[in-house]
Amino acid sequence: MTEAHKFVDIRHAQKAYGDLEVLKDISLTVDRGEIVAIIGPSGSGKSTLLRAINDLDSLTGGEVWLDGVQINKNLPYRQYEKHINAMRQQVGMVFQHFNLFPHLSVRDNVTMAPKLLKGLSDKEADKLAEEQLNHVGMLERIDYYPSQLSGGQKQRVAIARALAMQPKLMLFDEATSALDPELVEEVNLVMKRLAEEHMTMIIVTHEMDFAASVCDRVIFMDKGVVVEQGPPSVVFQNPTEERTKEFLRKHLAQHHAQNAAEAAALTAAQTNEGAK
C-alpha cells in the first residue's frame, strides 16, 4: 500500500430492496481517530449504511474499504467467509438492543470471541475480561448473567465485549435508544471515554446534544443520501440545506414536547404525592 488511503472509505454505496432504494450512491470517508455521528429521520438508511460497513447488510453496489483493505470483496463463498470474519474482528459493533448472549455470564460474553478466535488461554482471557469490564465500570458484575443487569449495564458490557477484540473501528447503532432516560448517561460516559482515547467511531444517534459534544463531524442523511456534513457547530447551528433545517426544527420540537410531557408527568406525580 504505497498510496495514501482513507481509514474508512465508502465508495458509491448502493443498497436496494427490490425497487426500494435505501442507499443511493453514498460516498464518505472517515479518518483514523475521527468520531462521526450519523443523524437523520427514521428510514433514511442510517442503520443500513452502518451495517454495510461490516457487511451485516450487503451492498448491492459500491465498495467499503477499511485501512486499505476492501471489506465487501467479491470472492467465492468459502474464501469470502474467511475474509469477512477476519475483517469483522477489526470492527466492533454495538446494537440498540444490546444482543448480549443470555446463556453466558458477563465474563464469558466478553471472553468468548477472543478465546475462540485469538486462542487466548483461560487466564489471559480472564485478565482481558477484568480489564475491559473495569474500563466500562462493570467489573463487580463479572459473574452476573445478562438478565440480572439493567439496560445501561447491559450496553456497557456489550461495549466491553466489542472492545475485547481490540477493534480498529467501533460502530454504534442507536446505542442508547432502548434505554430509560436515566440510564442513557452512563453509556454516553463510556462512549465519551472512548472518544478521548481516540477510538475511531461511527455513531448513529438521535441524541443531538451528545453528537455535538463528542463528535468531530456530523453527517445528516435523508432518503438514502448524505444531505449535509460538517463540524457539529456548523451542521447544528448553521446548516445550509433546507432539509437539515427542517429535520432539526422537527427534532427540537419533538424534544421539547417530550421534555414538557416528562415535566408534566413529574408534576402530576408530585401533586399526587402531596394529596396523600
Place this chain on the structure above:
Amino acid sequence: MDIELILKVYPYFLEAAVVTIELSVLTVLLGLICGALAAAARMSRFRLLRIIGAVYVSVFRGTPALIQLFLLYFGGPQIGIQLDAFEAGVIGLGLNIGAYMAETMRGAIVSVDGGQTEAARTLGLSRAQAFRKVTLPQAMRLMIRPLGVNINAQIKGTALVAAISVVELTYTAQRYIGSTYKPFEMFFLAGVLYIIIITVTGKGITYLDRKARLP
C-alpha cells in the same frame, strides 16, 4: 374388578412394560438422531439437502405411522429388507418420531433472536461457530419441553407395534384378554403401567428443563 386376576398376571405385564420402555428409549434415540440430521438438512445452505429434509419430514408426518410400520415390516422383504418385528418397530417408529422432532428442533433454532447471530458474526465468529456457541445452546434450552411432548407421544405410540406382534404392553394386554375374557382388567393394568412410564419421563423432562434454565 378382578383384583386376584390382576395380581396373577401382573408379572407378565411388567416384563412387557420393559419391552415398551426399550422400544421407547430406542425409538426416541433414533428419532433424536434423525431429527437433528433432518433439521440440519432443512436449514442447510444447499438446496438439495433442504429438499431431502423437507421430503422426509412431510412424508413421515403426512402418512399414518401404522402404514409406515406395515410398509417396512410386511413390504420390506419384497425389496430385500428383512427385519424382525422388534427391529422394524424401532426403525419405523424412530423414523416417524424423527420427523416430528426435526420440526421441534428447527422451531427452537429459528426462534432464537436473530440479533444473537448478528452479534456473534460481528465479533468475527464464522457461521458454524456462531451456531455452535450462541444459537444452539439457547435453542437446546428452548427445545427440552417440546421434545418432551414428542417423547410423550412416542411412548404411547409404541403401542402400534402390537399390530406387528411385538410383545409389548398393548400386545400383552390383548393376548391375555384372549385367555381371560377380562378386557377391562387387562387394559386397565396396561394403562396404569403406561401412566407410570409417562409420569416418570415427564418428571425427568421437567427436571432437565429446570436445570437448563438460565438465571
